[in-house]
Amino acid sequence: MGEFCGDTIESYIRDESVFKTKTITICVTILGCCVALMGLGVNQYMLHLLVSIGIAIIGAIGLSFITGFTGMISLGHGAFIGVGAYSMAILTDRLGIPFIIALPLSALITAGIGMFFGLPSMRIKGLYLLMATIAAQVIITFLMIHCQSLTMGLNGYPVKPASIFGFEFDTERKYFYLIYAVTLICILAAKNVARSRHGRAFVAIRDQDIAADVIGVNLFKYKTLAFAIGSFYAGLAGALWAPYLSLITPEAFSLDLSIGYLAMIVVGGLGSIMGAIYGAIFMTLLPEFLKILMEEHLRGFIPDAIRSVPHIKNILFGLIIITFLIFEPHGLAEIHRRIKKYFKLWPFPY
Amino acid sequence: MERLLNRPSGIWLWPIFLSMAAALVFTLPGSAVASDKVIKIGSCPDLSGPTSEVGKPFSSGVRGYFDYINSKGGINGRKIEYLETDGSYNIPQETAAFKRFVMDGIVAFIGWSGGGHLQIAQMASAKKIVVLGASISDVFANIQTSPYSFIHCASYDQVWRAMIDHAMNKNPGKKLKAVIIYPDNGYGHQNADTCRKYLKEKGLELVGEEIVGFKDIDATAQMLKIQRLNADIALCPQVEPSIAVIMRDAKKVGIDTKKLQFYVNLQGMGPVGIKLGGKNVEDLIGGSPFSAWEEKDLPGIKMIHQANPDKKALLPWYVHGWAAALVISEGLRRLGDKEVTGENLKKSLESIKDFDTGGVTSPISFSPENHIGGRGVKLYRPNLQAGYFEAMTDFIYPK
Numbered sequence: 001m002g003e004f005c006g007d008t009i010e011s012y013i014r015d016e017s018v019f020k021t022k023t024i025t026i027c028v029t030i031l032g033c034c035v036a037l038m039g040l041g042v043n044q045y046m047l048h049l050l051v052s053i054g055i056a057i058i059g060a061i062g063l064s065f066i067t068g069f070t071g072m073i074s075l076g077h078g079a080f081i082g083v084g085a086y087s088m089a090i091l092t093d094r095l096g097i098p099f100i101i102a103l104p105l106s107a108l109i110t111a112g113i114g115m116f117f118g119l120p121s122m123r124i125k126g127l128y129l130l131m132a133t134i135a136a137q138v139i140i141t142f143l144m145i146h147c148q149s150l151t152m153g154l155n156g157y158p159v160k161p162a163s164i165f166g167f168e169f170d171t172e173r174k175y176f177y178l179i180y181a182v183t184l185i186c187i188l189a190a191k192n193v194a195r196s197r198h199g200r201a202f203v204a205i206r207d208q209d210i211a212a213d214v215i216g217v218n219l220f221k222y223k224t225l226a227f228a229i230g231s232f233y234a235g236l237a238g239a240l241w242a243p244y245l246s247l248i249t250p251e252a253f254s255l256d257l258s259i260g261y262l263a264m265i266v267v268g269g270l271g272s273i274m275g276a277i278y279g280a281i282f283m284t285l286l287p288e289f290l291k292i293l294m295e296e297h298l299r300g301f302i303p304d305a306i307r308s309v310p311h312i313k314n315i316l317f318g319l320i321i322i323t324f325l326i327f328e329p330h331g332l333a334e335i336h337r338r339i340k341k342y343f344k345l346w347p348f349p350y
Numbered sequence: 351m352e353r354l355l356n357r358p359s360g361i362w363l364w365p366i367f368l369s370m371a372a373a374l375v376f377t378l379p380g381s382a383v384a385s386d387k388v389i390k391i392g393s394c395p396d397l398s399g400p401t402s403e404v405g406k407p408f409s410s411g412v413r414g415y416f417d418y419i420n421s422k423g424g425i426n427g428r429k430i431e432y433l434e435t436d437g438s439y440n441i442p443q444e445t446a447a448f449k450r451f452v453m454d455g456i457v458a459f460i461g462w463s464g465g466g467h468l469q470i471a472q473m474a475s476a477k478k479i480v481v482l483g484a485s486i487s488d489v490f491a492n493i494q495t496s497p498y499s500f501i502h503c504a505s506y507d508q509v510w511r512a513m514i515d516h517a518m519n520k521n522p523g524k525k526l527k528a529v530i531i532y533p534d535n536g537y538g539h540q541n542a543d544t545c546r547k548y549l550k551e552k553g554l555e556l557v558g559e560e561i562v563g564f565k566d567i568d569a570t571a572q573m574l575k576i577q578r579l580n581a582d583i584a585l586c587p588q589v590e591p592s593i594a595v596i597m598r599d600a601k602k603v604g605i606d607t608k609k610l611q612f613y614v615n616l617q618g619m620g621p622v623g624i625k626l627g628g629k630n631v632e633d634l635i636g637g638s639p640f641s642a643w644e645e646k647d648l649p650g651i652k653m654i655h656q657a658n659p660d661k662k663a664l665l666p667w668y669v670h671g672w673a674a675a676l677v678i679s680e681g682l683r684r685l686g687d688k689e690v691t692g693e694n695l696k697k698s699l700e701s702i703k704d705f706d707t708g709g710v711t712s713p714i715s716f717s718p719e720n721h722i723g724g725r726g727v728k729l730y731r732p733n734l735q736a737g738y739f740e741a742m743t744d745f746i747y748p749k
Binding site: 043044045048049052145153154155156158170172245246247249251252256287288291311314 | 398435436438440441442443445446449450452453463464465468469472473476489495534535536539540
């Protein structure tokens with residue numbers, strides 16, 4: 001008898017699959033294994049970049065929930081990451097809590113603080129909410145600097161290396177695998193939240209909050225939940241970053257970091273998990289790529305390039321972002337979708 | 351959990367986790383060892399950020415010294431390769447730069463921003479790489495937390511002590527009132543902490559503190575508050591643009607800068623500050639652990655002139671960078687034929703006693719218990735006609 005043409009779904013579980021076909025599943029598995037094995041072969045600098053990318057992905061996914069899915073612009077994300085970092089430092093150092101427990105605990109503490117600063121979202125939105133989140137950034141940074149008995153102020157808070165059941169993650173390579181594992185779990189969890197009823201509620205609030213309210217979506221509950229989930233992820237990113245840096249200072253969690261994360265999700269594509277991932281990778285690698293390109297490869301042409309190059313690098317960085325947004329305002333995720341669509345239909349145009 | 355892993359397709363997670371578990375067995379420890387012919391030293395000065403006007407001459411000074419030494423045959427037959435990248439006063443970029451240069455095999459690193467230096471000093475201790483920095487706060491010479499970190503001159507602590515002592519000597523028997531005007535960053539807070547500590551030690555009254563950032567272009571509100579405090583001295587850990595703003599606005603609100611003596615440390619004293627501030631900075635006094643380009647009678651400064659025959663003037667920060675490179679080079683020179691590693695360099699530096707830098711700094715001494723190399727500080731006044739700060743004292747040694 002003839003076989004069916006195309007993909008058939010014969011169970012609800014298959015219908016809810018993250019990856020719709022076996023081919024996609026195999027490809028993603030191979031990609032995942034390649035990234036895992038990459039950690040063996042690359043040097044310490046590349047490992048450092050990969051760790052930075054992993055942490056950026058977790059943070060960007062968090063901001064994606066707040067801004068991308070729920071439509072609430074937040075410039076307090078850097079401060080929330082700082083709360084996660086300092087929570088990890090204080091829990092492991094002063095309270096002696098093991099890393100494996102301190103990690104989710106730090107994220108929960110950050111979620112609580114994020115929910116508190118998300119309360120204004122009930123009454124204000126848009127640029128007004130943006131100002132409220134900037135206030136969160138300023139207040140939290142101020143507290144990090146001036147509560148010296150708790151945070152050691154600008155002298156920095158030393159953080160012990162991450163350790164799970166006696167196994168210490170004290171090298172870049174070991175830390176890369178820890179970050180990789182946590183990032184994978186975070187991506188899966190985010191994907192499932194995004195396609196659950198909570199995720200749909202977030203999108204409804206973003207698109208038409210009044211209509212969402214009319215049909216029964218509890219605005220206060222879901223806006224606060226978005227801040228909670230977003231801050232949870234930010235706290236997780238900070239809690240993972242702190243042991244890697246081994247010393248944290250408030251200067252690392254400034255408004256610049258918040259703007260950087262906002263840029264990540266805008267460039268990557270608002271409202272999608274893949275967009276947050278692409279944006280995190282792009283914005284982490286671009287400055288380093290430009291630096292190496294300009295400083296090392298240009299040296300042969302302009303001997304004193306190191307003096308004139310920094311400004312050119314900054315200008316190029318801004319130009320690339322602007323050009324990118326002009327030609328693809330929906331971000332890298334949209335480019336990915338179009339490429340996928342093209343090859344799905346190839347060689348047919350439609 | 352079932353939904354999360356999407357069984358049966360959730361099974362795809364296991365190859366990934368197994369690959370990671372297998373890979374964790376293999377680790378490749380890095381080591382900082384120089385090759386036979388070349389010694390690599392890394393740095394991440396601020397070339398485009400808020401302190402770039404001091405970052406650029408600093409890095410020129412470091413490079414200038416290494417180029418000079420290489421032109422004379424290097425150190426013990428080995429050339430110095432100076433690896434440099436723009437840190438932009440950004441901590442993640444500075445730490446990424448450090449990691450990149452560790453991969454390249456550096457044995458020493460010269461840090462920049464206060465926060466970045468702190469983090470790099472921690473990492474450097476783990477990787478056994480010697481760290482010096484443009485920021486010379488005492489916290490960077492903490493042997494317990496950063497055993498590989500050195501300060502190649504007198505620290506901010508000694509600079510502020512010298513200036514406060516000068517104020518007290520000018521006003522014998524008077525209980526002076528002080529204000530501190532500092533930026534709200536690591537550098538500002540470290541210097542402010544130092545000032546507070548010494549003021550308390552000397553029994554002087556701290557009557558106020560104001561925040562003026564590096565990038566601020568108006569300090570009128572802060573100066574109006576200071577005007578009401580009737581202070582005698584103002585201690586300003588600032589850079590040249592911000593001190594020019596402070597002095598301009600102090601005069602604007604009617605503060606008599608002869609009665610309220612403004613002191614600035616080395617980051618704020620330079621020709622840019624004089625150019626921006628003009629007559630407003632005429633009463634400013636600066637403190638620095640370094641001599642100036644204009645003091646060409648000093649053998650060490652003469653060497654800088656010889657290395658830069660085409661230059662009419664070099665900024666104070668050039669001398670700072672030159673001094674950092676000079677101290678590292680002395681440590682490398684004392685290694686002789688020994689293997690050039692970070693660990694050996696650390697021990698070599700700790701063996702330095704009363705090293706004469708030719709007047710660039712006061713004599714340098716380290717030990718396993720002390721990583722602050724110098725104690726001497728010079729005081730400077732602006733020469734508005736000449737356009738630079740000129741020394742009003744030789745090296746003084748605050749207690």
